[in-house]
Amino acid sequence: xxxxxxxxxxxxxxxxxxxxxxxxxxxxxxxxxxxxxxxxxxxxxxxxxxxxxxxxxxxxxxxxxxxxxxxxxxxxxxxxxxxxxxxxxxxxxxxxxxxxxxxxxxxxxxxxxxxxxxxxxxxxxxxxxxxxxxxxxxxxxxxxxxxxxxxxxxxxxxxxxxxxxxxxxxxxxxxxxxxxxxxxxxxxxxxxxxxxxxxxxxxxxxxxxxxxxxxxxxxxxxxxxxxxxxxxxxxxxxxxxxxxxxxxxxxxxxxxxxxxxxxxxxxxxxxxxxxxxxxx
Amino acid sequence: xxxxxxxxxxxxxxxxxxxxxxxxxxxxxxxxxxxxxxxxxxxxxxxxxxxxxxxxxxxxxxxxxxxxxxxxxxxxxxxxxxxxxxxxxxxxxxxxxxxxxxxxxxxxxxxxxxxxxx
Numbered sequence: 001x002x003x004x005x006x007x008x009x010x011x012x013x014x015x016x017x018x019x020x021x022x023x024x025x026x027x028x029x030x031x032x033x034x035x036x037x038x039x040x041x042x043x044x045x046x047x048x049x050x051x052x053x054x055x056x057x058x059x060x061x062x063x064x065x066x067x068x069x070x071x072x073x074x075x076x077x078x079x080x081x082x083x084x085x086x087x088x089x090x091x092x093x094x095x096x097x098x099x100x101x102x103x104x105x106x107x108x109x110x111x112x113x114x115x116x117x118x119x120x121x122x123x124x125x126x127x128x129x130x131x132x133x134x135x136x137x138x139x140x141x142x143x144x145x146x147x148x149x150x151x152x153x154x155x156x157x158x159x160x161x162x163x164x165x166x167x168x169x170x171x172x173x174x175x176x177x178x179x180x181x182x183x184x185x186x187x188x189x190x191x192x193x194x195x196x197x198x199x200x201x202x203x204x205x206x207x208x209x210x211x212x213x214x215x216x217x218x219x220x221x222x223x224x225x226x227x228x229x230x231x232x233x234x235x236x237x238x239x240x241x242x243x244x245x246x247x248x249x250x251x252x253x254x255x256x257x258x259x260x261x262x263x264x265x266x267x268x269x270x271x272x273x274x275x276x277x278x279x280x
Numbered sequence: 281x282x283x284x285x286x287x288x289x290x291x292x293x294x295x296x297x298x299x300x301x302x303x304x305x306x307x308x309x310x311x312x313x314x315x316x317x318x319x320x321x322x323x324x325x326x327x328x329x330x331x332x333x334x335x336x337x338x339x340x341x342x343x344x345x346x347x348x349x350x351x352x353x354x355x356x357x358x359x360x361x362x363x364x365x366x367x368x369x370x371x372x373x374x375x376x377x378x379x380x381x382x383x384x385x386x387x388x389x390x391x392x393x394x395x396x397x398x
Contacts, residue, residue, distance in 0.1 A: 013289040017296020024297075025304055033312055035321040042314040048351055049317065049328075056331035059338050069327070119338050 039074040046073055050085055054101030061118035063108045070105065082106030083207040086225070090206070096228045103206045103225040173200070175208075175253035179276035184264030188272040190238050191261040197224050197233040197249055200279045204233030208250060212237055215244040241270070249277040317351040322368055325352045329365035330374065333381035342388055359393065362386040 025031070033040075038049055050070065057066035075081045086102035089095065108114040175197060183194065197208045206225025213219040224235040239245065239261050246257035256275060264271040304310065317328070329349070336345040349358035366382050374382075 007288075009285055009289045010292045013292030014296040014299075017293035017298075018300040019296075020293065021297035021300030022304070025301065031310060033315045033319045036312060036315040036319045038320065038324060040312045040315045041317065041320075045315075045317045045351070048348075052328060052331045052335070052348060055335045059334045069331075072324070 038072040041073070046075075046081075047085055049073065050082060050102065050105075051098060054082070054098060054105050057105050057108075058097065058101040058116070059119050061116050063112060063114055063116075066105055067108060067112060070109070079106045079109040082109070086206055090232055091203075096232075099206065099232070100225065100228050103223075106207055107223050107225075173279045174251075175249040175277040176280055177254050177256050177275060178278045179274070180256075181274040182262040182264070183272040183274050184262075184269070187264060187269055190272075191241075191270045192272040193237045193239060193245065193247070193259060194272055194274045195224070195235045195237075195247075195249070196231055196274075196276050197235070198276070198278045202278070204231050206232045208233070208235075210235055210237075210247060210249050212245055212247040215246065217243065239273075247275075253277065318354050320352065322364065323372065325361070326365040326368035326372070326374075328352055329362055329382055329385075330369070330378045333362075333378070333385040336385050336388070337381045342392055345385060346389070359386065359389050362389060 038046075041049060050073070053066055053069045056069075057063070060066070070078050070082070073081075082102045083106040086099040086106065089099040089102065104114070104116055193212075195210060197205045197210075199205050204224075206223075206228070208224045209221060210223065211219065211221050220237070222235055222237065224233050227234045227236070237245075237247075239259075241261060243260070244257075245259040246255060247259065248255050254277075259273055259275075262271040262273060263269070317325075320328070329352070332345050332348045335348070336342065346358055349361055353361045362382060362385055366379065366386065369379050369382060
C-alpha cells in the first residue's frame with residue numbers, strides 16, 4: 001500500500017511552491033522600482049520626457065544640455081525617435097511648437113553645433129525676485145522658500161539661427177521632383193530656392209535632409225521643418241547671383257541640377273525657384 | 281502516516297517557494313524596465329522640475345505645469361516635489377536662474393493652492 005502511493009506528493013508540493021512563490025512576487029508583492037534612470041522608462045513616459053526636454057530646449061537654446069538629457073534615454077537611434085515623435089505630434093494635430101522643438105533636437109543630434117534662438121521668458125511683471133534661501137526643517141519634511149530682495153531679470157543672450165538644421169534618416173521611397181516653378185509674383189526681395197517635401201499622401205515631412213551643391217563651389221546640408229509657420233515640410237536656401245546649384249532631397253532622392261536665379265519681368269528682376277518633392 | 285506525508289508536502293512547498301525566489305532574485309533577476317517618471321532618482325526628478333519651471337516661466341500655464349509635475353509625483357500634491365527639487369538644486373549648485381524659475385513655480389503653486397482653498 002505504501003509503495004503504491006510513492007513520493008508524488010512531494011513533487012506536487014514543490015511545483016505548488018514554485019507557483020505560489022511566483023504569484024506572490026508578481027501580484028501580491030510586486031517589485032516596486034525606485035531611484036531609476038530615464039533609460040528604463042516605459043514608452044509613454046519616454047515620450048513625455050522627450051517632450052519636456054524639447055520644450056525646455058526651445059527656451060534654453062542650450063544644445064549640449066538638451067543632447068545630454070536626451071542621451072539619458074539611451075535610445076538606439078535618438079534622432080529617429082525624436083523625428084518620429086515630431087511627425088506623430090503633427091499628425092495628431094498637436095502643438096506645432098513642440099513638434100518644432102522635437103525636430104530641431106533631432107537635427108541637433110547629428111549636428112551638435114546647431115544654434116537656435118531661445119524663446120523669451122514671459123515674466124509677468126518684468127521683475128523677478130531672486131531666491132535668497134531655501135531651508136528645510138528636519139523631521140517635518142517642510143521646505144521654506146524665502147525671498148529677500150527684488151531684482152530685474154537678466155536678459156538672456158540670443159543666438160542667430162543658421163539655415164542649417166538637421167540630419168535625420170529619410171525613410172521610405174526616394175523623393176522625386178513633381179513640380180518646379182518660378183516665383184515672380186510677389187517679386188521676392190531675396191532669390192530663394194523654396195523647397196517643399198511631402199510623403200506619398202502629400203503630408204509635409206519635417207526633418208528631411210537636403211544636400212545642396214554649388215557648381216564650382218562647396219556644398220551645404222539643411223533640413224525641412226524649421227519654418228512650421230509656413231509648412232512643416234518647407235525649407236529654403238538663398239541663392240547668390242551667378243551661381244548654379246544642384247540639390248538632392250533625402251539620401252537617395254532625385255538629383256535636380258541647373259538651378260539658377262530665374263528672371264522676372266522680361267529679365268528686369270530676379271525671382272525665386274519653387275520645388276516640390278514627393279515620395280512616389 | 282498521513283501526517284508524515286502532509287508534513288513532507290508542506291516542506292516541499294516551502295522548498296519550491298524558496299527555489300522560485302532564488303531563481304527570480306539571484307539567478308535570473310528581473311531587468312529594470314517599463315518604469316515610470318515617478319520612480320526616477322531624485323536628481324533626475326530635480327532636472328525635470330527645472331525644465332517644467334522654465335517652460336512655466338515662458339508660457340505661465342500653471343495647469344500644464346501641474347500636469348507635467350504630476351508625472352513625477354507619487355502623491356497628489358505637486359508642491360513637495362518642487363520643494364524637494366529646490367533642495368536638490370541647492371545641493372548640486374544649480375544656477376540662480378534655474379533656482380529662481382523653480383521658486384517662481386513653487387510660489388505660483390502655493391498661491392493657487394491658497395486661492396483654491398479660500
